[in-house]
Amino acid sequence: MPISQVWPSAHAFFKKAAASPAGVVDGSLHxxxxxxxxxxxxxxxxxxxxxxxxHSIDMQRIRAKASGDALVERLLTAAFSAxxxxxxxxASEWLPGGASVPT
Numbered sequence: 752m753p754i755s756q757v758w759p760s761a762h763a764f765f766k767k768a769a770a771s772p773a774g775v776v777d778g779s780l781h782x783x784x785x786x787x788x789x790x791x792x793x794x795x796x797x798x799x800x801x802x803x804x805x806h807s808i809d810m811q812r813i814r815a816k817a818s819g820d821a822l823v824e825r826l827l828t829a830a831f832s833a834x835x836x837x838x839x840x841x842a843s844e845w846l847p848g849g850a851s852v853p854t
Contacts, residue, residue, distance in 0.1 A: 756784075756785075757784070758838060758842045759842075760782060760784055761782065761838055762838040762839065762842065763783075764781075764783070765831045765832075765834040765835035765838060766831075766835045767780060768780055768827065768831035769827075769828050769831035769832040769835055770828075772823070772824040772825075772827035772831070773824060775827050775831070776814055776817045776820075776823065776827070777814060777818065778810070778814060
């Protein structure tokens, strides 16, 4: 995917995540690249596969504890809002012709 498409996709994801932090917590919100969810990279070694399995279990625990937590949702909203603002601020440096990210 060309860089000119990555920045708008990232910006759109940050805006969606700020508006719907519960989607970040429950894992239903994903960044889309080329019109599809960005797929995870498969493990290349047995060790990576084991770590990936542990990570998956850890994320289930984290998501269960964070689900419905107002403080977590406020923090995620603040973080993703800041990332969206930073993307808007810096995207002109990376997009061809200095184009800005649509809001």
